[in-house]
Amino acid sequence: MSDQRYVFLDPDGTQGRDWFYVIVQAPTGIFYEQQYGGTATRLSHVEGYLVPVQGDQALVELRAIFERDLRGSGAEGYSWSADLLKRLHSAVATVVFWGSAATSEGLNFSSPQKLHVDEERLRELDEAWIPVVTADGPGMLVWQNSD
16 A cells, blocks of 8 residues: 555635645655646646645735736746736735744744745746745645636
8 A cells, every 4th residue: 555645625626715725845645636727727736745824915916817817727838927927926925824843842833934936946837836935845835726
């Protein structure tokens, strides 16, 4: 039996539209599967652990960028304008992420940190699938895909 487990986020679409998570990449044996990319309906997964995040205004702005400005058809191969990329960076930077680190004394929770778009992984960026840098390392910012 495999030690790996796969968890599909919101498999039937009944979780509502307000969930917002970061999957911090780490060797956990747990893979989170996500549908993303608007009507392009892409699927991918990442190994790590799931962290709920707060960012109501960020979610509104990200939906405006991907669903209105990009018309919900995904961003694969999209050539980002400086203005749109700036809006994306600004929205992601408002998401509150509480990092944690294991020490010899147990868990040490940090103060809230801002997320940053991972510039080295921009090719992966799409609706409901944004590569980010967190206080705990690289991750993916995910929410309910618009389709």
